[in-house]
Amino acid sequence: MRLSPFSFLSLFLVPLSSSAAPHHLKLRQSVTPPRHWIRLGRAPSAHIIQLRIALPQPRFPELERHLAEISNPFHGSYGEHLSKEEVEELVAPHPSSLDAVREWLASHGIRSEARHQSLAGDWVTVYVPVAQAEEMLGTEFSVWKHDKDGDVLVRTTEYSLPALLDQHVELIQPTTIFHRAKRLRSTLHFSPPPDVPPSFSADAKITIPGYAVPVDASCNTTITVSCLKQLYNMVNYVPQAMNKNGIALTSYLEEFANFADLRKFYADQVPAALNTSFNVVLINGGLNKQSDAGAEANLDVQFALGISFPTPGTFYSTGGKPPFKPDKHAVVNTNEPYMTWLDFILGQKNIPQTISTSYGDDEQTVPRDYARRVCAGFAQLGARGTSILFGSGDGGVGDGNPDPTTQICISNDGTNRTRFIASFPSSCPFVTTVGGTTQIPEVAADFSGGGFSEVFPRPWWQEAAVEKFLKSLPNGTYAGLFNPEGRAYPDVSAQADNFKIFFRGSSTPIGGTSASTPSFAGLVALLNDARLTAGKPSLGFLNPLIYSLEGKGFHDVVVGNAPGCGTPGFNATVGWDPVTGFGTPDFGRLKELVLQY
Incomplete structure (x- = not known):
């Protein structure tokens, strides 16, 4: 039997109860849509979106200091580049942040098998239906069309998170990002x-x-x-x-x-x-x-x-x-x-x-x-x-x-x-x-x-x-x-x-x-x-x-x-x-x- 994207994701979700959903959401970001973007209407509830959750990197200033030293030709450490493992250690989040994000995702029925974590642990990625993302983020996703070239994206203009996640989540995208990579002049x-x-x-x-x-x-x-x-x-x-x-x-x-x-x-x-x-x-x-x-x-x-x-x-x-075709409920990358x-x-x-x-x-x-x-x-x-x-x-x-x-x-x-x-x-x-x-x-x-x-x-x-x-x-x-x-x-x-x-x-x-x-x-x-x-x-x-x-x-x-x-x-x-x-x-x-x- 061929599974729809929504059915496939359901294998990794547990049933939600009203008591499992976190309360006390706090607005984290609100934006004005850039020029040329026109709202077409609500995003289909079964459309799958990829959410990237960035966890804070408390030691990033230390990495930045290392970078300044090894890139400065007048410093004694010039050219002493860091290894992959050393860089990952310097951008890793605090364990408490990982625990808080995992608990939040679990409260929304997202099992560990459905999460992807970067090697440093500083990014957690999940694929969820729009309806699920809207509940998680206390928002409403819409389909937006660019009036110059016809590109279509699924985005929101604001999102919220539980106050308990304030110090554990730096950002979640693609939510409010209307940026599109464009070829330069060529x-x-x-x-x-x-x-x-x-x-x-x-x-x-x-x-x-x-x-x-x-x-x-x-x-x-x-x-x-x-x-x-x-x-x-x-x-x-x-x-x-x-x-x-x-x-x-x-x-x-x-x-x-x-x-x-x-x-x-x-x-x-x-x-x-x-x-x-x-x-x-x-x-x-x-x-x-x-x-x-x-x-x-x-x-x-x-x-x-x-x-x-x-x-x-x-x-x-x-x-x-x-670009997203609003009449197709397919897994697409809108990031x-x-x-x-x-x-x-x-x-x-x-x-x-x-x-x-x-x-x-x-x-x-x-x-x-x-x-x-x-x-x-x-x-x-x-x-x-x-x-x-x-x-x-x-x-x-x-x-x-x-x-x-x-x-x-x-x-x-x-x-x-x-x-x-x-x-x-x-x-x-x-x-x-x-x-x-x-x-x-x-x-x-x-x-x-x-x-x-x-x-x-x-x-x-x-x-x-x-x-x-x-x-x-x-x-x-x-x-x-x-x-x-x-x-x-x-x-x-x-x-x-x-x-x-x-x-x-x-x-x-x-x-x-x-x-x-x-x-x-x-x-x-x-x-x-x-x-x-x-x-x-x-x-x-x-x-x-x-x-x-x-x-x-x-x-x-x-x-x-x-x-x-x-x-x-x-x-x-x-x-x-x-x-x-x-x-x-x-x-x-x-x-x-x-x-x-």
Whole structure:
């Protein structure tokens, strides 16, 4: 007999009595739905939702202190990364919190067999019908539809918990989270290349003051692996630590990387790699359909692996596309993807030393407690010696829409203030955020995302650089439109437009910070190769090192701006700025610097 999802769950539930249900519920969170979300009506009572329960991590400040020390090149513990077990010990909840949550779940008839607990014990996950979740959380779930793209989610605008759980539960999601991971710009241009040859000859070069080698003139119209290796001084480096090093790309929203396209890319740009490929890891029902190539996935894999070849590459495909069909009572994953991926990767003994992600959304659509908790997961990876890179977004200071004339830059905190819109996870202080440049000599790409977080305070390692930038602004510039005390981003940049990839069998140009991010990640993988070859540990969390260099090892980009919210946005300027960070990398110089520590 085939069981419905509701019948299947009933095997793990015990009958409820009115006396078993906890009383004295206390409101824990209430939100205003972000713009563009329209309530369609009550969620079907039998629809299954996944609830993730976050337990407090009382020793997380200790982990944060360790991370600061092992990431600071001037500290005696630099590079002494923590083990998986040490990190788990530092994020484990107090046993009393686990007991309280288990008792609460049991009071609602949820047996131990129906609970999933993370290895550290700091997350407990259950699948329950909507009717069960509504009773547990004293709320009402609804079906919500996004009026721009039609996505449908099951969410509530508030939830409550027994007062006895106050100190034992940090948050429960997905409840009030309307955040959706979106691909960054990745603008495809399908027009065929012109028949007329370019005006420059095949051997024409551009000499750029301060850059190590001349650059092919063709790179001003088409970016290839060769262009990036010339621009960023990687031409002559030969990796040697392939058996110790690794690079990975993450994929969500059913974006698949195509092996045949990669072979064509390698034949065109990296002939030595022609007979190689990458490892695919499927998470939470993820797929990698070869009949349905994704431009984003192809871009990530082709340039990250093309630059770092022959470093072993991994492609993580995380399943669970959020949209829900309200007329189907099926088990679907309505959770945003970063925590699903983090659950998996934090449980692995061995992790690639460099991981790149090209997805994000408006920071203000993410409940603050959830944003902090996801960000804390990235801190755990950094503590274990992995560098996490995210694109800065493609809407300048605006809401992620690459067309600045149609951006809506209004706060969703009930005040309806005009505000610049930060991007998440780009704004997380425990990731390295990559902005975009274009042209040769390089200028800021006009879509390069950047700004200041409304959630995360400015971290210690960027105090001096950001203060210097803020003091350079004329008095009153954009006053009230951004939080000058917030974590500022991006940290660095790289070329971000006119990339030549292979997609569905043909070459096509593509661009966005989803191009600059895997490119910078490929360079970081080579820096890790140099350190590992020299017997040193991987770089891990990059930001304290980057800011301590004060621009050394980078080409400062001082021309351009990234408009948004009806303004010209911030300008690229001398030193760090919230358009290009410290600028673009010089691998040769950075290699010398990182081998000193």
